[in-house]
Amino acid sequence: MPETSVTDTLVSFSLEGGLARLTLTRPEAGNSITPELGLALMKASVRCASDSSVRAVLLTGAGKNFCVGGDLKTFKEAGPGVGALIKETTGYLHAACSTLARMDAPLVVAVQGAAAGAGLSLALLGDLVYAAESSKFAMAYTAAGLSPDGGSTFLLPRMVGLRRAQELTLTNRRLSAAEAVEWGIATATVADDVLLAKAEETARTLAAGPTRAYGRARRLLIDSFDTSFEAQMEKEGTAIAAASVEPDAQEGLDAFLNKRVPVYRGTP
Missing domain, CATH: 1.10.12 (Lyase 2-enoyl-coa Hydratase; Chain  A, domain 2)
Incomplete structure (x- = not known):
C-alpha cells in the first residue's frame, strides 16, 4: 500500500518507496487547467519539494490526454473578468512550475494524447519525458489569441533553439512523439500500452539515487x-x-x- 495517498478531485498525490506520483485528474476536460487545478498542483508540488522522503516525482495525466492546456471554456465564460481569472490561474501554475523545476527530486513526465499549451509547458519541466507513440505536442496559445505561459518561452528556446520555438509558437505546428524526441522536447517514444510502466520504472530507479x-x-x-x-x-x-x-x-x-x-x- 502507498505510504501516503491523497485523493483530490483535480490532482491526486501518492507516495511509496520514495516515489511521488502526481496525476492531473480532469480527464473529462482533457486535464485542462483552471484556477482550482492550478492551486491543487501548486500544493502538490510544494509537498514534493518540502518532504525529504520524496526522492523522485512522476507527473501524469488521467484519461486520453496528458493536458490540453488552459480551460478555454472557463476563460470564455468569465466574460469581463477573464483577465483576473487567467492571472490567478497563471499565478498558481507558475508557482507549481518553479517549485517542480527547483526541488531536489528529479521529475519524470509521461505524456499520452495531447500536451498542448500549458500541458506542453509542464512536459518541458521534466528531466526525463516519455511520449506515447500516438502523442502530440503543440504550443497552441496563439491559435486562441493568447500568448504563452508556464515558463514555455524560457524553456522551449533553450531546448529547441529560437527559430524552432518561433515556428511552434506562431504557427501552432503539432509535433508527433518522434518529432518531439528529435527536437529535444521529449526523451524517448514509448508504445502507448507501456508508457506508464516505462516512466514509473525510470522514476523508481531515480528514487533510489542520490x-x-x-x-x-x-x-x-x-x-x-x-x-x-x-x-x-x-x-x-x-x-x-x-x-x-x-x-x-x-x-x-x-x-x-x-x-x-x-x-x-x-x-x-
Whole structure:
C-alpha cells in the first residue's frame, strides 16, 4: 500500500518507496487547467519539494490526454473578468512550475494524447519525458489569441533553439512523439500500452539515487543559461564541495572504490 495517498478531485498525490506520483485528474476536460487545478498542483508540488522522503516525482495525466492546456471554456465564460481569472490561474501554475523545476527530486513526465499549451509547458519541466507513440505536442496559445505561459518561452528556446520555438509558437505546428524526441522536447517514444510502466520504472530507479546530488545538478543546469562560464564553475565548485560531505557522496565513493552497488538512503 502507498505510504501516503491523497485523493483530490483535480490532482491526486501518492507516495511509496520514495516515489511521488502526481496525476492531473480532469480527464473529462482533457486535464485542462483552471484556477482550482492550478492551486491543487501548486500544493502538490510544494509537498514534493518540502518532504525529504520524496526522492523522485512522476507527473501524469488521467484519461486520453496528458493536458490540453488552459480551460478555454472557463476563460470564455468569465466574460469581463477573464483577465483576473487567467492571472490567478497563471499565478498558481507558475508557482507549481518553479517549485517542480527547483526541488531536489528529479521529475519524470509521461505524456499520452495531447500536451498542448500549458500541458506542453509542464512536459518541458521534466528531466526525463516519455511520449506515447500516438502523442502530440503543440504550443497552441496563439491559435486562441493568447500568448504563452508556464515558463514555455524560457524553456522551449533553450531546448529547441529560437527559430524552432518561433515556428511552434506562431504557427501552432503539432509535433508527433518522434518529432518531439528529435527536437529535444521529449526523451524517448514509448508504445502507448507501456508508457506508464516505462516512466514509473525510470522514476523508481531515480528514487533510489542520490537525491540531494540530483537537486544540485538540476538547479545548476537550469541556471546555466543565465550565468557566465566562470560564475557557473564557481557554483559547481560550491555545490560539489557541499555534496561531498553528505552521506550519499560518502556511500557513492565507497561503493565505487569497493566495486559494489551503492545504496543511497537520501539525505535529510
